[in-house]
Amino acid sequence: MPRPAPLHPTLARTVPFLSALAATALLLTACGTERTGAGNAGATTAEPSSRTQVDDPGKDGVRITSLTLPSVSPAPTRSTSVSAESLPGDSGISATYEVTNKGTETLTYSVVFTFMSADGGAMANQTATVRDVGPGKTVRGAVRAGELPPSTPRVTQAKVLEVHKVPSSEAPAAAGTCPASGIRVTADQGDAAMGLRVVGLRLDNCGKRDYGVDGHPLLELLGDDLKHVNGIKILDGGGEITPGSVDDKQPGPVTLRPGESATASLVWRNTTEFGTPVNVPYVRVRAKAGADPVIVTPNLDLGTTGKLGVTAWQKDED
Structure with missing residues (x-):
């Protein structure tokens, strides 16, 4: 049997918990x-x-x-x-x-x-x-x-x-596919530095019509059992979590033409003081009121802070 032509090797990322390469099909x-x-x-x-x-x-x-x-x-x-x-x-x-x-x-x-x-x-x-x-x-x-x-x-x-x-029915769409709604919502792997956590949300208009949002994504925090988690205050913007450390622009109307995208950020600290630390594995995201929900898995290690900030949707610059 002939040997297949060599492919360009890709270094497998060795990181805890979250890396990405998957077996599908x-x-x-x-x-x-x-x-x-x-x-x-x-x-x-x-x-x-x-x-x-x-x-x-x-x-x-x-x-x-x-x-x-x-x-x-x-x-x-x-x-x-x-x-x-x-x-x-x-x-x-x-x-x-x-x-x-x-x-x-x-x-x-x-x-x-x-x-x-x-x-x-x-x-x-x-x-x-x-x-x-x-x-x-x-x-x-x-x-x-x-x-x-x-x-x-x-x-x-x-x-x-x-x-x-x-x-x-609420899973993020597979790469290269577009939901019937024409809108794809995903979360990135996040970034952590000195206790500050930031996870990006991305909204892609993969459909054939313009799509408009105005303000912040709508969030529901879910536990391991996918039930609602109480006791966490969701803040508009990240300023109360980390003043000046995230791109926290004022909310306003955003219109996405087909092929355009917008981003927002989840911002929190994992400070642990008195009380029981709270971990939230799942977040149900709606791009706006009435939009189809998508459940992402940012693994929010909120510590005892009881707070999560979410920035407003901002259109990606070309």
């Missing part, structure tokens, strides 16, 4: 089970690899079922054939997983997997988004660790680090 199979795969069919073998079954209790309906490792530590420029069909330049390390929806509504999952060394240190985190898992259904897929620097300790294990699941 769902394929319906028999017995009510779906499968999602990742990789490039036709990859050839450059080094022997071993696949080990994993007895993993998992987390929130997600568990790892097997781990594939090269027999020796791979050089970052070599291609290794694995169960996930690795790409040239890939480390050859992968894990297969399954997601089982034990609930009563169709859910979309965002799962962070961590690949670890023998001492438990995280060598790479990867995120997989598994969409539209029906009640009682199981979806199987694979996720690769990606390319690792040559000095990375040998990976020997993997686990499910974090699971977010939201009703598919």
Whole structure:
């Protein structure tokens, strides 16, 4: 079998909790089970690899079922054939997983997997988004660790680090798709510095008509059970949280033509003093009153501050 043409390697980001590379592409199979795969069919073998079954209790309906490792530590420029069909330049390390929806509504999952060394240190985190898992259904897929620097300790294990699941009807749209509303709302990975947290919200007009907003996004804070979280004051603007540290312009009407975007920011501090710290994993966002809701997962570690600031929508400059 001919060796595939080499692709430009991409360095896998090794950050805690949130990184982004996902295995998608769902394929319906028999017995009510779906499968999602990742990789490039036709990859050839450059080094022997071993696949080990994993007895993993998992987390929130997600568990790892097997781990594939090269027999020796791979050089970052070599291609290794694995169960996930690795790409040239890939480390050859992968894990297969399954997601089982034990609930009563169709859910979309965002799962962070961590690949670890023998001492438990995280060598790479990867995120997989598994969409539209029906009640009682199981979806199987694979996720690769990606390319690792040559000095990375040998990976020997993997686990499910974090699971977010939201009703598919309120999940952010997949990249490259446009909801029926013509409006796409997403959140970025955020920024943190000396206790200050900032997460950006983005509003894209991917439809065919102009779309207008005026003022601040409408927010509802949700706990792990997707129930309303009480006791947090949502402030218009970020000035009370961090005066002068965010682009906190006055609210006003914004009209987005097709293809145009606007942004806003969630701003908070994770200061912890007296009381019980509050963590809010989910935020239900409406671009304006009457707009379709979208649930994003910024993981607000609000400490004991009891405050969250949100800036007004501002049109992106060309």
